[in-house]
Amino acid sequence: MDENQECVERTKRLLRSYNALRVTLANQEAGIKIKQYELGLDTAAPIAKYGDAPRGGSPELNAVEKAAARRIAIERSLECLQADAQKTRYVIDTIDRSLQALEPFLQEIVREHYFGRIDWRRIGEKRNYSERWARQKGQEAVERISKMIFWKVQQMELDFLFTE
16 A cells, blocks of 8 residues: 555544544543642641650651652653643644645535435435545545645655755
């Protein structure tokens, strides 16, 4: 399979997973809110008391250490969730921008087939065209979206052509 066709197939997989990506982002954002809430609850950590004894402090030090370790773990978890949400948001935004660059009827066709899971026959019938027409228009739209998403691959091919 050539690189362009591979990009088209990757684009189709992205489009098919669009709804799941949006749910994933919502779940990630909910997880972020929970972690932020947990951090807010963790503000009342006990204070370590050190006695006059030359060997150190009281047993409260263990509670302070536990609270600090818990806070660090929550902060790390929050950072990971935020990074994952940012990546998911980037993919969704990339798909949205690419779709917006298409003509409205092509946007509709892509949304119906890939997001709404409507088959090509019904998409064509709805517009008084054949299944073949709908499939061709869908393929055209996906190829254009693929070029927008994977421009770097396309650009490398152009660079290769111009350097000859």
